[in-house]
Amino acid sequence: MIHIIYISRAVRPLSDQDLQLLLDQCRRDNAQHNVTGVLFYSHGNIAQLIEGEAEVLEPLFEKISRDGRHSNVMKLVDKPINIRSFSEWSMAFHPLEPAGFEQLQGFLLPNRVPPVPSSLTIADATLIDLVRLAVFGADAAATSVLPQA
């Protein structure tokens, strides 16, 4: 199994509807292919972690990086892991119209991202914190996925 973390920029801002569409499609396809992880979105900034079998993830990442909705895809990590750190695939963003999103399967408010399990190395957890910071700005520093002291 491997995990991949990347950051990118949306070509143009994604609307609530764009995001929900992406959420629906990805949750369906990822569940089908046993892909788990999390995607962060805010003001055109995108970061995503995906974990799964290398045979699935490598072509998926190829496809995602060619997706016309975003560009400047920069892969930060691509390495083998022993176990998954996420039980499903979810997406964290601030909808313009939050009503209705709260109940949506796989949707998270950015400050509700749960701490990561200790199976993830501190270095990788730090990377997730840094990409959250890069996507959501300094506010994200208030909550951390790092284990508490």
Added chain:
Amino acid sequence: MREQQLKDILRHMPAGVATLQGPELRYGFVNEAMQEVLGASVTEGFPITECPGTLPADLLEVMQEVYRRGQPYVAKAYRLALSSEGDEPGRPRYFDIALEPVREGGGEEVTGLLLFAVDVTGQEEARQRTHELAIETRRLDTRLRVLTETVPQITFTVDAKGNYEYVSPQWYYFTGQPPTADLNAMWPLLIHPDDRLRILYQTDAARTAGIGWSYEYRLRRHDGQYRWVLSRALPELHAPDKPVFWHGALTEVHDQRELAEALRRGEAELRFLADSIPELIWTATAEGFVDYYNQYSEEYSGLLSKDLGPTGWINLLHPSEQANAARRWVHSIATGESYEGLFRMRRHDERFRWHIIRARQLTDARGLRWFGACTDVDDQHRLREVLQTQYDELARTNRDLDTFVYTASHDLKQPLFNLRGLFDELRRSASFDDPQESQILTMVDEALRQLDLTLQDLAATVQDQRGLSAPTESLDLRNVADEVLLGLRAQVLESQAEIELDFEAAPTLTYGRANLRSVLHNLLSNALKFSHPGRPPHIKVQSNLSDTNQPILTVHDNGLGMELPDMPTPVFQPFTRQHPHVAGAGVGIYLVQRIITSRGGHLEVTSTVGQGTAFSVYWFDA
């Protein structure tokens, strides 16, 4: 029949046709088209002057003239103001109007006029537009020329065969070539020999592919210097995929290139520098992802940069310090505050060495970035630890000495008291003949008083300074023992002693902290000091409760042992040394005993020479 047919044709012809008869030019046949031109419906037989329709006066005059002279006349693009359906004057319309004299029966005399009017409005408007366009084009052309010849760039046009069709005058200024120079022959010769082939090839390739180009090369300037220029050109397509010309511009980019080159060199030099420093150096993006580790980082960690990864340095830290270090890094990235911390970092041989990690945010050519360094302070750190231990030991020795002074001053009080008693007795019972007797007696008296005062002062000073009389507190024996052993670490390591601590039966003791430390320190250091040369020391420290529930501490060793006097409770005197060959002040056990007795307890000892010694501290006598 033929005439009727002819009339029909004429009637429906798209050009206006009319006959005018006699010198009064009376309307004869007027077809539909002509009727439209003339406007008001004209009636056969009426003279044209009475019913001219749209025909202006000057045309009427010309008609009469043509009639008189018998010479045909054509007015080209003659403007007629036709009335439109509505009332406003319609748009002007233009006609080619032909006037042909008619001679009846082939005679000489003119008997009428044939009038043709062909609508040429469309052509005329087109002609006028063309004219306006030509003027506009000339204006643009002038502007283009001014621009082309005043911008700093050299502009040029190349045809499909690759021949220079045009080059702006700047080319001649730049190259210093005469206006008569053969562009196509000269240009390639002015390109730097190292660039020439590449440029000719790339130009040919772009032309063949019908696409534009953009490349840089060195072009010789009038002073013989080669300067970097950027050549960009785009094809002009007349039909799709069929370029006819390439228009382009040549911009001098020499200074930018030199600058970029200098920057690249500078960066390479910095990298070289960073790679030669025996310190871990790295840079990170504004987001906090490390994007460069110097060579030493790889050597130190035994990992490649790509395996270290954007946050890989955290993996090198001691596991117990990683989370803390990571949280502080995220905080620095969020706030821009500098980063600094003391951490243990794993070397390639799995050994951890202390490092100070520092990082600061700086802005360089690539924007905001972080620059970090990890400085090895392991040796300093260890040295400091050793110094601290030595310092602790010194402080303790000092304290012990103070205790000694204190207890000694106490102990000297009794003999002094006895001395004074004896002296008083002597004065009473003996008589002296010496006349200076009373003087001497006073002096002895005074000396004794002085001695007493000095002893009191000594005791009071030490007591104040060292807190030996400090109030008792509840002490964790293991805690204090660990502290003491830390101070003795060097001796423990050196002698490879095995030390067993067992405080389970009575883990705490209510006592003066400095006192307990002194007692433990002296007993333990003695046990280490007087070890048997044939075996490493094995020391067992145990706390217990007596039958009367009073705390007891025993320190048992397997050392040299000693001869004990035949007394149940030997009294230890200062400066008596059981083992003259072993270093030590000889005051240790004396002190311990003094401390214990002063707090209401006593010390017992059993020993077998060559086997070992056991001290038992009865903290409080019931």
